[in-house]
Amino acid sequence: MRQFRVFVRLGLVFILSIQAQTVGAEGRHILLAAITEIDADVVFMRHALAPGFGDPDNFSLTECNTQRNLDQVGRSQAIEIGLKIKESGLSFSEVLSSEWCRCKETAQLLDIGQWETFSGLNSFFQDYADRVETLQKLDGKLSDLKKGVTFMVTHQVVIRAVTGVSVGSGELVAYNSSTELSKTFRLD
DSSP: OHHHHHHHHHHHHHHHHHHHHHHHHHHHTHHHHHHHHHTOSEEEEEOSOOOSSSOOTTOOTTOGGGSOOOOHHHHHHHHHHHHHHHHHTOOOSEEEEOSSHHHHHHHHHHTOSOOEEOGGGOOOTTSSSOHHHHHHHHHHHHHTOOSSOEEEEEOHHHHHHHHSOOOOTTOEEEEOTTTOOEEEEOOO
């Protein structure tokens, strides 16, 4: 009888350890789970934390000091998210960023591969970019994606216009450009 109890306890320990490993694996790979769940071909990310609201009246796309930018918390957030993306083992077919400095700095600090700017991700919140033109460019891009998953660093207004979801700084949305399904998640 005692051997039976020991056997049962060992069995329970084994089952619990397998469950713990599974939960741990899911926790480490939230990105992969979100992509897989909806067969996403895009991951949108709202730029990391840039305190404030909108951009100053003297905004210039070519001068970062006229824009709302990442603070140290935002920089740390971008680095942490980048590390978690790397832990997932996923490589992106393309990494694109809005032309705004806070998005470019986020893309740089993520350090998940070569990236380039794309005006179809620019913010039209204060009309510094034309909403219709921006979304037409983005729609064209979404219709002609490279094979794999494309990563896009952009703004809340752009993500909301495409997915219908409002996100916070550093939040991500896996998106299937064919079915228009989306899955919001955080990595920080």
